Amino acid sequence: MSNQSTAHHNEEPKSPLSHSSAAVVLSTTSTISTADALPASAEREEAQATVKVAVRDLSIHYGTTTALSGVSLDIAANEIFAIIGPANSGKSSFLQAINRMDLLRHNMSVSGSVLFNGIDTRSWRNVYALRRKIGVVFPLPVGLPLSIYDNVALAPRLRGIKKPSLLDEIVERSLRRAALWDEVKDRLQALGSLLSGGQQQRLTIARALSQDPEVLMLDEFSIAVDPVTTMRIEDVLKELKQQMTIILVTNLVQQANRLAERTAFFLNGECVEVGETEALFEGQVQDQRTLDYLQGRFG
Amino acid sequence: MEQPRSAPPLGTLLDDARDRDWYIDQFFRLLMFLCGISAVVFVLGIFIFVFKEGSGFIIQQMDWAEFFLSPKWRPTSAIRATYGTLAMVAGTAAVTLIAMAVALPLSFAAAIFIAEFARGRMREWLKVIIELLAAIPSVVWGFIGLMLINPLLIDTFDVPIGLNVLNAGLILGLMAAPIITSIAEDALKAVPDTYREAAEALGASKWQVVYKVVLPAAKNGLLSAALLGIGRAFGETMAVLMASGHALTIPSSPFDSIRALTATIAAELGETPVGSDHYQALFAIGIFLFTITFLINMSADFIVRGIKNQ
Ligand SMILES: Nc1ncnc2c1ncn2[C@@H]1O[C@H](COP(=O)(O)OP(=O)(O)OP(=O)(O)O)[C@@H](O)[C@H]1O
Numbered sequence: 001m002s003n004q005s006t007a008h009h010n011e012e013p014k015s016p017l018s019h020s021s022a023a024v025v026l027s028t029t030s031t032i033s034t035a036d037a038l039p040a041s042a043e044r045e046e047a048q049a050t051v052k053v054a055v056r057d058l059s060i061h062y063g064t065t066t067a068l069s070g071v072s073l074d075i076a077a078n079e080i081f082a083i084i085g086p087a088n089s090g091k092s093s094f095l096q097a098i099n100r101m102d103l104l105r106h107n108m109s110v111s112g113s114v115l116f117n118g119i120d121t122r123s124w125r126n127v128y129a130l131r132r133k134i135g136v137v138f139p140l141p142v143g144l145p146l147s148i149y150d151n152v153a154l155a156p157r158l159r160g161i162k163k164p165s166l167l168d169e170i171v172e173r174s175l176r177r178a179a180l181w182d183e184v185k186d187r188l189q190a191l192g193s194l195l196s197g198g199q200q201q202r203l204t205i206a207r208a209l210s211q212d213p214e215v216l217m218l219d220e221f222s223i224a225v226d227p228v229t230t231m232r233i234e235d236v237l238k239e240l241k242q243q244m245t246i247i248l249v250t251n252l253v254q255q256a257n258r259l260a261e262r263t264a265f266f267l268n269g270e271c272v273e274v275g276e277t278e279a280l281f282e283g284q285v286q287d288q289r290t291l292d293y294l295q296g297r298f299g
Numbered sequence: 300m301e302q303p304r305s306a307p308p309l310g311t312l313l314d315d316a317r318d319r320d321w322y323i324d325q326f327f328r329l330l331m332f333l334c335g336i337s338a339v340v341f342v343l344g345i346f347i348f349v350f351k352e353g354s355g356f357i358i359q360q361m362d363w364a365e366f367f368l369s370p371k372w373r374p375t376s377a378i379r380a381t382y383g384t385l386a387m388v389a390g391t392a393a394v395t396l397i398a399m400a401v402a403l404p405l406s407f408a409a410a411i412f413i414a415e416f417a418r419g420r421m422r423e424w425l426k427v428i429i430e431l432l433a434a435i436p437s438v439v440w441g442f443i444g445l446m447l448i449n450p451l452l453i454d455t456f457d458v459p460i461g462l463n464v465l466n467a468g469l470i471l472g473l474m475a476a477p478i479i480t481s482i483a484e485d486a487l488k489a490v491p492d493t494y495r496e497a498a499e500a501l502g503a504s505k506w507q508v509v510y511k512v513v514l515p516a517a518k519n520g521l522l523s524a525a526l527l528g529i530g531r532a533f534g535e536t537m538a539v540l541m542a543s544g545h546a547l548t549i550p551s552s553p554f555d556s557i558r559a560l561t562a563t564i565a566a567e568l569g570e571t572p573v574g575s576d577h578y579q580a581l582f583a584i585g586i587f588l589f590t591i592t593f594l595i596n597m598s599a600d601f602i603v604r605g606i607k608n609q
């Protein structure tokens with residue numbers, strides 16, 4: 001809790017944002033690279049060819065409460081796409097809808113569609129195969145009660161990989177990619193829960209990477225992680241971008257600024273706007289609320 | 300943390316006053332202590348009583364080799380009374396073995412279904428039914444063994460008598476199953492949902508989640524459930540007495556009648572003169588049972604602790 005708030009304080013915008021009046025003027029002229037806003041049709045087609053996840057009119061309800069209403073956005077392949085927004089804005093619910101975790105929650109109902117590689121996720125007959133293409137990192141590290149090795153080897157084993165040499169290779173590669181290998185290579189058989197919080201979070205990242213996901217979704221991964229480890233993980237994410245698409249839910253707006261090409265601002269279950277991160281932080285917003293949130297003038 | 304404050308002496312006194320909460324706290328402390336102690340005292344009292352009744356026989360008369368290695372239990376023989384328990388031990392062990400073979404798969408499957416797959420109404424109903432089954436008195440189970448399973452075994456396997464190891468094992472297994480089920484279900488429920496979600500997010504199917512993550516995480520609880528079930532089957536008296544045939548043989552097949560240790564005590568204790576050799580020998584069996592149960596529980600404790608410390 002305190003960790004979080006201090007982190008937020010440290011993140012007061014380094015460059016002061018332009019005045020909101022100017023921002024309103026700018027927003028009318030700024031081009032925001034959603035698929036519809038692209039000028040030339042050739043470029044548009046190219047952009048659509050690389051759309052990894054397309055969300056259309058997505059709404060999520062828990063019983064009678066609405067967690068998300070009518071969100072439409074595209075996430076391009078090999079980009080880091082950030083989602084920011086205050087608590088209860090529906091960020092986690094959005095992620096759960098993408099890898100179809102709604103099936104686990106009997107009170108969660110989803111309408112609209114999510115296209116993964118252009119195919120509606122609800123037409124996938126084998127949701128497990130879909131989930132294997134999507135790695136998830138939860139806000140608090142969920143170390144399964146297994147050894148470090150078994151934690152990382154779980155996903156490949158679930159897919160039926162049994163050959164020890166192959167498993168060793170996957171475990172080592174995943175731990176290296178998550179910048180954890182050097183710290184744990186001598187104690188792979190120790191319980192994962194004996195690691196420090198920051199190491200555990202990197203372990204869950206390694207676990208998510210062990211399945212070679214096409215999309216990596218991180219939900220406020222730095223809540224329980226110190227600033228130094230956060231920076232290390234951020235470096236890892238920048239590397240990973242070459243190989244996969246990353247959806248980053250964060251409540252540290254500066255984290256979005258550091259990492260994401262584009263950022264979406266969620267508020268009370270609504271997607272207020274999606275824009276180039278740089279432009280948003282320069283004040284080129286379409287909605288005053290986005291600017292208020294970015295500048296920390298909220299609630 | 301003492302701070303030099305110019306508070307009046309009365310104030311400092313009041314700070315340390317024994318107020319109502321303090322007395323209530325002390326009172327409950329005492330009450331809890333007495334409750335805890337009385338449990339120990341009762342157990343100790345029972346042990347001392349049983350030991351006192353049987354110790355004379357154990358120390359003076361008992362032939363240890365005969366007691367453990369002879370199958371001949373002839374306490375009323377006019378020529379030479381023998382007190383061998385081997386047949387009863389073997390019978391009890393055989394029945395317990397079958398009971399576990401019946402109860403463990405049944406109850407673990409039921410627990411997994413209730414905890415992991417059943418939802419809403421169905422789950423609540425199943426739990427109520429399991430509780431109801433657990434509440435059936437053992438004499439009723441014995442009756443079921445006598446009147447239902449006995450003729451069933453005779454018809455199905457074409458054997459002369461259906462009161463045997465198989466019958467008693469089935470009955471005890473069915474009897475222990477609801478208890479094992481509900482403890483095992485608690486153990487599964489204690490596994491945090493975050494584990495399940497993490498595994499599902501990795502693309503594990505429902506069943507993979509259960510056997511790769513939930514079962515390993517719950518192994519402590521499942522083990523205690525199993526051991527408690529064994530203890531229950533081992534110590535059960537009434538139902539085995541009615542369903543086992545009560546015949547003194549070392550069983551060589553599931554269709555042999557046997558006599559359980561517990562059933563022997565129950566059947567004979569009322570008819571022996573207090574203080575006689577026979578009476579004392581029965582208490583020696585009691586001590587024997589007590590020791591075995593104690594060992595089972597201890598080993599369960601050690602296993603669980605060992606796993607925890609790993
Ligand atoms: N399992 C659930 N059952 C009922 N309501 C839920 C459930 N999960 C989320 N909600 C509700 O849905 C809304 C959105 O929640 P969500 O977790 O998606 O927000 P969030 O943006 O991730 O918030 P935070 O930043 O605090 O994690 C909230 O009003 C929340 O109360």
Ligand SMILES: [Mg+2]
Nearest residue numbers: 091092093219
């Ligand atoms: Mg959330």
